[in-house]
Amino acid sequence: MSITRLEYLFQLCINNDATPEQREEMLELMALPENESIAEKLLHKAYEAPKQTEDLDSEKSDAILNAIYNADKIESAPRLFPRRKQFVKWAAAAAAVFVFFFSAAYFFIYKKQQEQLIAVANKNKIIPGRNKATLTLADGSKIDLDDAKTGGIAKQAQLRVTKTAAGQLIYTIANTDKTLSETTDKPSYNTIETPVGGQYQVILSDGTRVWLNAASSLKYPTQFATGERQVELTGEGYFEVTKNKAKPFKVITDRQEIEVLGTHFNVNAYTDENAITTTLLEGSVKIAAHLKNQLAQQSIILKPGQQSILGCAGLAVGNVNTEDVVAWKNGYFSFNEDFESIMRRLSRWYNIDVVYKIDKDPDLSFGGKISRSKSINSVLNIIEATGNVHFKIEGRRIIVTK
Template identity: 40%
Template sequence: MQLLVLIPLAYYYKKQILETNHYIRELFNKYLDNTINNDEYGVLLRHFGKEEGSEEIRYLIFENLSSDVAENNAVGLKNTVDAVQDKLRNKLQPKKKLRLIQKYWPYAALALLGLAFALYFYLSKTQDHLPVLITDNQIRVNPGGDKATLVLDDGRTVLLDTVSNDLIPAQPGVDISKIGKGQLKYNATDIASRLVYNTIKTPNGGQYQVILPDNTHVWLNAASSIKFPTAFIGNSREVIITGEAYFEVAKNKSKPFRVKTADQTVEVLGTHFNVNSYADEQSTVTTLAEGSVRVNLSSSGNNFSHAMTIAPGQQTTTTKNNITIGTADLESALAWKNNQIYFKQASIQTIMRQVARWYNIDVEYIGKIPDRKFTGGIYRTDNLNDLLKILMLNDLHFELINNTLIVKP
């Protein structure tokens, strides 16, 4: 599993560890390697029995967890360190009134520490960098991929992930071809006399790219669609989307490009932006990466006199009757286009909506789910279990029954 860097903590924590603790780090590594002798083992037990050793535990956890991970390749490492350190600190700092237990806690705690790291290092050797916690079953759900259906103007359908170029039906005035894995390109071959519409739909667990007749490049996320003419006729270029799509619009000052959803219309001349308009989300979010766009309520039609204009790094949030502007988190908003599932201060429900679309599963909740925010992520090529391991560190548990993921405390 490949991992994403979220917070570069290594430098910060190394500064906090004094040179006098170098010996303790050596003993810690010896313990993990099973090369520690009895005298060294006693020193380590006595050291970790001290309350002031908790920050060192944190650093040693971080240092060892990241030792086999290349720089810029660590997902949610801070969250993992926080969760494991809190558990170990509770074990290594016993209550004073439990004197008998206090006497033996360091031994039990160090055994627990060794078990935890043995599991971590075993997993790192097999390309997993997060611990497997016990669940009712081992969840293995493969990620999505390049899948889509092309719907022609006459209603015929073409499965793009399996069809070859010579079997894509011809369309008047345009040449359609697959130019790479998960990419379709439209090339105008003649001047069209009428509008002929095609639609590309991705299922749950699917994604696809299309280059429109004007050379606009569109990325479609899972459970999304785009309806567009095979040739842009008239004074504008208009497409209709559902779900989520990222656009790199070809510049044409004489023909503004418009993206319509159920709630809004976005108008641009040439720019890069993302539109998230899933029906199960509370609003439509338009995020601008480059250029400038105007966002208008659908109820206003093509009258853009009261449209909201945003600059790069901003986003609009649109509901049926309202548009607001705010600062965008580009990393989160564009993660899917960059082949990542990334969430920042997101609820478990928000995360699970992404999971359901990409891994093509249903999600149900049982019991009182903790009201917590999560920051982390994985690559979209990873197995679902790799993401669940992160979440399970925060007192969440999962079961997969048929195609339904059960989330419970």
């Protein structure tokens, strides 16, 4: 039966035959999470069976005893032991095992305690969001994309689902004998959901790219049937739709439907926002809004650089800086809005709770740009520098004061 590198080095240390480099390597291996089980067994075995080292020669045993005495600086220590040769050999062996066992056990336990303390600290540490999401397949099974290895993660009908290291989910044709347009079967749907503090990118079977912001979801067919391409969005998403005049692309949100042939646009449909906004960067889109308490629909067509705002009173259209709108997709915040809207965006990205200890002021607003990879402290410091508000951090709570 073969032994592991850790077992080999451990035995060298027990026998006092290890070099300083080998001792250091052994302790590093012992501290690795995957070696936790074997490390515990080795320490227990050494504790239960110190007699394995009784065959030390007299030269080694004398050296060990002298090292222990000198380290403790107890000149009279040798007089405490009888000068019988056999006893000295046993005492040195036992001392060697005890000293090594104690130091290794201390190192091992200390490491575990440190890891536990770090885990607790990280739980409450406010860090920027990152690529993480959950994929729900047509059969209801779920895949945590944060834990899944890169490469193929699922196969559905003619399609292969692949995860990349860059935070992309890609749908490609697995069966080269057929094309996706040939399918007449009832479509099966997948759903990708990003949590608070997450983002992800999906490349659909037709080549359309979708970027999902934090706390968002996209429901879509694994392959588009003939006639149309339709997806459902909650939260915020940026779309680069592959052109196909024969198959219009539709995005369904809570209160509106967006129809395009091939274009680039952003949709913000968070339920905690006062309005749904659709911003066009390239091409053209048709928006049909379902007005509350009204049977009729309101429709408009956007031009590049325009943004529709669907509020309680209906649809309105205005010109905007599109670069600011899609800044989140490009890795930074671009603030030019009221204070509460900014705090809602920070709450989604940093997974924080905001508590207001001041009267809310709808006229209070801020402007500026900052990377989304910056710490929450950096972002709050910039806002705080205006002198209008102050922040206090308690765990994952941000308390707003004057």
